[in-house]
Amino acid sequence: MLKPLGLLDKKVLVPRGAGQAKSFSQLVEKYGGISIEIPLIAFRPIEFTQQLQNAINQIDTYDWIIFTSNVTVETFFSFYKKAEPKSFPKIAVIGKKTEEVLQERGFKTEFVPSAYVTEVFTDEFLSLVRSGSKVLIPKGNLAREYISTALSNHGVLVDEIVIYETYMPEESTEKLAKIIAQDELDILMFTSPSTVNHFMSVVKKYQLESHIDRCVISCIGPVTERKIRAFGLPVHVSPTEYTVKEMIISTINFLAK
Structure with missing residues (x-):
């Protein structure tokens, strides 16, 4: 059974811009999580x-x-x-x-x-x-x-x-680097290969690899999953239905176990 507050106090990366982040963040917060909105991709x-x-x-x-x-x-x-x-x-x-x-x-x-x-x-x-x-x-x-x-x-x-x-928004780079360095993220959620590439470009630029070892990593879709694994990272959650909602629910179930 899904815990109503399955993300309680977990800080979750929401890798979308202001126009797209709202519904994503609302779902995170619905289950007790703290959404950290940092757009890793813009168009x-x-x-x-x-x-x-x-x-x-x-x-x-x-x-x-x-x-x-x-x-x-x-x-x-x-x-x-x-x-x-x-x-x-x-x-x-x-x-x-x-x-x-x-x-x-x-x-x-x-x-x-x-x-x-x-x-x-x-x-x-x-x-x-x-x-x-x-x-x-x-x-x-x-x-x-x-x-x-x-x-x-x-x-x-x-x-x-x-x-x-x-492209990767310029203002996101320093903000993301600071948050990773301070271990302010518990769960990383990736919605596309581009979000993974842009995230890892910051990690490598600032040599922050050790700071993401503790994070639970979730993603949508097999192409995104392959991109994460190509960087040598584990994928803890990859739901069979490729939606943000299912990614969040599957992450809650993973944490419960």
């Missing part, structure tokens, strides 16, 4: 390119558009402000949260995979899309090419367009 739109302009002008020629995250949705529509659901391609997404963001904009999602991970999305989506179909994938600069490669190998015409870049 900024790229400059408007001719390739993006062409895709927007020809949006009705695509059979599908794939959104892999909330950030992708928000950034795409910041460029494409006049989108109408009736003139839009069919939409596929990887996760429920992304689907909800689209619903708020009046757009219906045609496909959501059974598990919110790239490999499962690709395997299940391939059965829906025909060879010769045209698919648009807006993405970040660090996104994997797994989906586009698999679709192209299936005979699908894929346009991948980078619309935002991922």
